[in-house]
Amino acid sequence: MPSNRPIRTGIIGFGLSGRVFHGPFLATNPDFRVDVIATGNPERAADAARLHPDAVVVGSPDELLARLDDLDLVVLASPPHTHLEQGLAALDGGAAVVIDKPFVPTVVEARKLIAKSEEVGQPLAVFHNRRWDADFLTVRRLIDEGALGRVHRFESTFERWGKPVADKWQDNIPSGRGGGITYDLGSHLVDQALQLFGPAEVEHAELTIVREGGTSEDDATISLLHTSGVRSHLTMSRVAAQSGPRFRVLGTESGFRSYGLDTQEPVLKEGMLPDAPAYGTTPEADWGLLGIDGAGSLTPVPMERGDYPAFYAGVAASILDGAPAPVDPREALEVVRILERAHALAHASSR
The missing domain is CATH 3.40.50.720 (NAD(P)-binding Rossmann-like Domain)
Structure with a gap:
């Protein structure tokens, strides 16, 4: 070295x-x-x-x-x-x-x-850079602090309204070569779920080609059951005209939900560098909410600073x-194992 x-x-x-x-x-x-x-x-x-x-x-x-x-x-x-x-x-x-x-x-x-x-x-x-998303770091903090009690359900959604099928690998190579929304965005969602709640198996998978001319799926849902007992419901899409909460985490004492995506990708696309003072920050209007519906006001939760650096x-x-x-490559291997299994289950159920 x-x-x-x-x-x-x-x-x-x-x-x-x-x-x-x-x-x-x-x-x-x-x-x-x-x-x-x-x-x-x-x-x-x-x-x-x-x-x-x-x-x-x-x-x-x-x-x-x-x-x-x-x-x-x-x-x-x-x-x-x-x-x-x-x-x-x-x-x-x-x-x-x-x-x-x-x-x-x-x-x-x-x-x-x-x-x-x-x-x-x-x-x-x-x-697996999205281990350092602001909203994910906030969810991890709340779980570590016990603010939610014992978590029993984790919902993670990464949805976009996509353009027609394009000349890029995500759209034009088959899933057997790593194409499609499940390998692309699903890699992030599976990795985050495993980081929070430990080993898991795929209980159900729905992988769908929606756009005309698609080679691999552009809309997918994967359900995981973790050894810890938590169930993770992971949804990813390029064809979502409306998006659900980015995170909804339900525990025995409280819940947390947040909307919208981490700010780091859009500001990087606009040319902001990672050493800029505002990099990784989340506007207060976009903070997540902690609490119980109908049991008083939900409390806005300041988001951790995003930290891809x-x-x-x-x-x-x-x-x-x-x-x-x-990121240990063995942990990334486990993500690949789950993605392979999700494809196998979805293929078997479509026969």
């Missing part, structure tokens, strides 16, 4: 993920330096050169992987069906690896990457100091 700073970093892919969810955090953390960016799209290449003027922009993943002697970290902001091959190559070349979610399409592939990471002694982390602070610690990865 390198002891030098900054950590020399390459990014494969510069769509929404590379441009918005990885580049800004690497650029504003002094432990990192973006040296190489790979994208075959001319417009994205121009964006990469503008946003990271000191980086070399190359036209393919292979060109970046040919430079591994000069890199300490490779970030895979590429489609999920490419993660196994690219991840193995980067690890074999002596680099640490960050893999965007979905980790990989199958448990078999996840195990291969974890085994290679252990074999070569290089850190491997999966970018914490992920890359953890990556730096794992590379420079040997600390554990900020």
Whole structure:
């Protein structure tokens, strides 16, 4: 592992993920330096050169992987069906690896990457960044404080009103290669549920293709039963004309609900950098509500500050100091196992 700073970093892919969810955090953390960016799209290449003027922009993943002697970290902001091959190559070349979610399409592939990471002694982390959403951090705090009593039901909804099927991996590759809403947004929802309530099994899954021309599902519901006894109902959609609560958490003493999405993604898209004073804050009008309907007023709950930068602070610690990865790939493997099972159950029920 390198002891030098900054950590020399390459990014494969510069769509929404590379441009918005990885580049800004690497650029504003002094432990990192973006040296190489790979994208075959001319417009994205121009964006990469503008946003990271000191980086070399190359036209393919292979060109970046040919430079591994000069890199300490490779970030895979590429489609999920490419993660196994690219991840193995980067690890074999002596680099640490960050893999965007979905980790990989199958448990078999996840195990291969974890085994290679252990074999070569290089850190491997999966970018489950929504562990650092403001609303999720608030739910975790309320549960830890006992404000809800014993939680028995967790409802998590991530819904959008989508455009027609587009030329992007989420829409145009099959679920067996990691496409569809379940692998995309469902990766976040399953990971959050497991973080809060522990191991679970899939009790029911409904996966539906709604939009004309769709290759994989764009509307899905998954029901989990956790070993702890909590039931999680997870809903994700690209075709929701109206959205339900982002979170509704019911306990024996009280409940909590919140609406709307964490603010970090939209402000990053608008160009705000993670070191801006307002980054990660939630307006008071969007705070969640704690209490019992009909038993007096519901109390607005100040939201924790969203903190995606914490992920890359953890990556730096794992590379420079040997600390554990900020997201253990074995935990990401468990997410993949549940997503695979949800697809299997939904396929069986549709026969």
